[in-house]
Amino acid sequence: MAISLQKGQKISLSKEAAGLDQVLVGLGWDEVEKKFSLFRKQADIDCDASAFLLKNNQLKGTDDVVYFGNLKHFSGAVSHMGDNLTGAGEGDDEQLVVELQKLPNEYNKVIFVVNIYKAYQRKQSFGNVKNCFIHLIDQRNNQEICRYDISGNYDDCTAMIVGELEKTGNEWHFNAIGEGTQDGSLDELTRRYR
Template structure:
């Protein structure tokens, strides 16, 4: 049974799901319909959201190889894999997915940050206020059962990146924390600097 999470809520992944190893982190969003300003105005560019994961050691990012995103689809440990870039966010269900094999995450990593940014947000004059129905959900890859889902319901106008949540180790078990914090970072690299 899936648990609907609220902002700031934490949930145990391993305690409720004995033998859990591989999880799918599904992220989704829809674009708010943009209006043209004038008959001859160009059609607005689609919003290209990019999901990414940061693998942290003691809460810190120690190298760019620990960023899993469309330009680095598989972590060197093979424990975290980005399943591919969706350039438009169109379609039902997850727009992008990140697969995490919890049993394979090297012990020096204690936290995996799950976030999304808008590609070229500043140049395209786009922000998360133009996005609706954003969510992150965790699925048990053994049976495709959704364990939990967090729907982001706040207005994030002016924000160009979003920290959706974190998968982290605590007392020998894996947990997930729903965060939903917007930032004005212009790129994945800018967002990553928060953890240096």
């Protein structure tokens, strides 16, 4: 049975799923119902999931950002499975696969973020989004290891730091973060880790 996490909680993946190598990181969200307007068509909310690969807790270069414009890390350790432009439908809206054994030793964290594409131009925020979650699935058996359902008031936030994989020695942990930000672009989000 999957572990349900709260904001700030951490679990050991090495203990919960011994021998874990390939982990599917699924992120999902739903758009709140749009208010009807005769005068303008409201744009769909395009949330984008990304992963930042950190060395000594720092993002060293743009090659270490995996997102819809760079679907695979050069090491082959992290892959983005494609961009969902609307968040419509059930289940995961975007997925990333992390192969822990392929990740070069100098990387100690993989940060998972979601930002709203063109949030300021479209006047959108996470107040327009509901049912946000991140979950980790062991690809050996398709079993969910843990899930973090994000709750709280993020009305003024245009991006979110959702969670992170962290390596300490030979052990991997997942940390549920759920920190909203007002970063207007993926580039602004990356500056937090430089």
